[in-house]
Amino acid sequence: MSGIGQSNDISVKSPFPTQACLQVGIRTWDTPKHELQDIQWMSALQRPQRSADRSGAGPHEFRMFGRIAGAIRDIAFDDHIIIYLLRRRNAARRSFLEDAMEQPLLEIRDLTASFRIEKKWVVAIKDIEFSIHRGETLGIVGESGCGKSVTSMSILRLFPKTSFRIDKGEVLFSGRDLTKITDHEMSRVRGKEISMIFQDSMTSLNPVLTVGNQLEEAFLLHGTYTRQQAEQKAIEFLTQVGIPSPERRIREYPHQLSGGMRQRVMIAMALAQRPPLIIADEPTTALDVTIQAQIMELLKTLKRDIGSSIMLITHDMGVVADMADRILVMYAGMTMETGTARDIFKNPLHPYTQGLLAAIPRKDKDIGHLYSIEGTVPSLQTMPQGCRFCDRCTKAMERCHTECPGMIEHDGHGVRCFLYADKQEG
Numbered sequence: 001m002s003g004i005g006q007s008n009d010i011s012v013k014s015p016f017p018t019q020a021c022l023q024v025g026i027r028t029w030d031t032p033k034h035e036l037q038d039i040q041w042m043s044a045l046q047r048p049q050r051s052a053d054r055s056g057a058g059p060h061e062f063r064m065f066g067r068i069a070g071a072i073r074d075i076a077f078d079d080h081i082i083i084y085l086l087r088r089r090n091a092a093r094r095s096f097l098e099d100a101m102e103q104p105l106l107e108i109r110d111l112t113a114s115f116r117i118e119k120k121w122v123v124a125i126k127d128i129e130f131s132i133h134r135g136e137t138l139g140i141v142g143e144s145g146c147g148k149s150v151t152s153m154s155i156l157r158l159f160p161k162t163s164f165r166i167d168k169g170e171v172l173f174s175g176r177d178l179t180k181i182t183d184h185e186m187s188r189v190r191g192k193e194i195s196m197i198f199q200d201s202m203t204s205l206n207p208v209l210t211v212g213n214q215l216e217e218a219f220l221l222h223g224t225y226t227r228q229q230a231e232q233k234a235i236e237f238l239t240q241v242g243i244p245s246p247e248r249r250i251r252e253y254p255h256q257l258s259g260g261m262r263q264r265v266m267i268a269m270a271l272a273q274r275p276p277l278i279i280a281d282e283p284t285t286a287l288d289v290t291i292q293a294q295i296m297e298l299l300k301t302l303k304r305d306i307g308s309s310i311m312l313i314t315h316d317m318g319v320v321a322d323m324a325d326r327i328l329v330m331y332a333g334m335t336m337e338t339g340t341a342r343d344i345f346k347n348p349l350h351p352y353t354q355g356l357l358a359a360i361p362r363k364d365k366d367i368g369h370l371y372s373i374e375g376t377v378p379s380l381q382t383m384p385q386g387c388r389f390c391d392r393c394t395k396a397m398e399r400c401h402t403e404c405p406g407m408i409e410h411d412g413h414g415v416r417c418f419l420y421a422d423k424q425e426g
């Protein structure tokens with residue numbers, strides 16, 4: 001949704017000179033600025049009792065923002081339309097608008113989803129809750145099999161309907177529930193609104209198409225470019241992600257590129273539409289450490305340039321420490337702990353998070369052997385009855401084996417563990 005919140009110098013008189021406090025301009029990519037005949041106005045009556053210097057926002061403003069957000073939502077998925085203006089006519093509305101733009105870009109509420117395995121539906125992720133704000137990086141960590149990829153693939157509805165279903169919950173993207181939209185609408189969200197960098201670039205790129213074909217498709221998909229423009233864009237993006245001789249590389253097949261280059265191609269594809277949200281699922285797993293560092297640096301730079309939010313999935317606590325603003329720790333398909341990067345690294349509460357941190361190799365301490373959490377993540381069919389971590393937890397109590405703890409939250413730092421339940425009740 002490029003352009004929302006951008007200011008510009010276009011001066012057009014509102015048909016509601018005294019009443020309008022917000023205006024939304026809509027034009028096609030090709031409309032010259034001086035032909036803004038298709039501007040749509042939205043007005044809201046200013047209540048006389050409202051003082052001009054009032055800075056807070058009440059239900060009235062939020063109702064009005066809802067109308068505008070609805071209008072944006074209805075048109076934003078049209079290929080040729082760009083919303084270019086959200087302008088205040090009254091400075092007193094500043095904080096309301098700023099507050100409104102502060103709403104999460106992505107909000108997952110109570111998401112539970114299952115796979116059909118041997119003719120039975122088995123829960124894979126349960127009661128997942130998190131949000132990502134504009135420009136924010138959320139790190140999702142956890143061991144292999146914890147449900148990180150299932151969570152991200154559920155957001156984009158990438159599993160076949162015959163073997164996967166969403167049991168309950170909402171996936172709100174810019175306020176729109178992605179679990180409720182049609183397949184056609186969803187296909188327009190993918191790539192343009194939310195794009196994904198997959199875990200394995202070798203299997204995610206098509207081996208029988210050239211790199212150029214695949215990258216150009218990302219530009220052609222939403223009908224904005226001609227084939228020639230798409231090729232130019234492909235070269236431009238390959239240059240941007242640091243691939244040397246891009247004119248030659250676009251004619252090559254994935255197997256002719258190194259792992260690091262393939263991953264860069266995937267990143268270029270993910271960025272092609274400059275999406276507001278990028279999901280990066282273990283973007284560096286298959287790479288050696290030097291290339292890993294380069295790719296992470298590249299993601300950081302591109303994020304800064306484009307202003308996208310990133311959902312970064314990784315096993316690597318070092319990577320999240322470097323990249324993430326907030327962190328979600330997953331275990332056995334559930335959220336165990338969530339908080340700012342500082343909360344998680346300076347004050348980890350959950351025994352599982354503490355175990356993950358203790359397992360990081362430290363060069364400042366001679367510990368003799370590397371710590372690891374004993375045991376393995378349970379399979380979907382053998383989830384423990386109570387707390388999902390109880391079989392591996394050194395602090396497990398009796399109730400942990402029969403009851404599942406709820407999420408306890410204080411100041412944005414949440415933990416799912418009975419060790420803290422009494423403190424909250426007290």
Ligand SMILES: Nc1ncnc2c1ncn2[C@@H]1O[C@H](COP(=O)(O)OP(=O)(O)OP(=O)(O)O)[C@@H](O)[C@H]1O
Pocket residue numbers: 115117124142143144145146147148149150151315378379380
């Ligand atoms: N298509 C599928 N059908 C059945 N079960 C699946 C499917 N995909 C994943 N699972 C199961 O769902 C659980 C979560 O898997 P997921 O791929 O999300 O783990 P992950 O946290 O991404 O692990 P990794 O770090 O290894 O990528 C695992 O138990 C896995 O076996």
Ligand code: SF4
Pocket residue numbers: 350351352387388389390391393394395396397400405416417418419
């Ligand atoms: S609820 Fe019990 S088993 Fe689960 S992490 Fe807390 S102490 Fe350990």
Ligand SMILES: [Mg+2]
Pocket residue numbers: 148149150199281
């Ligand atoms: Mg995965």
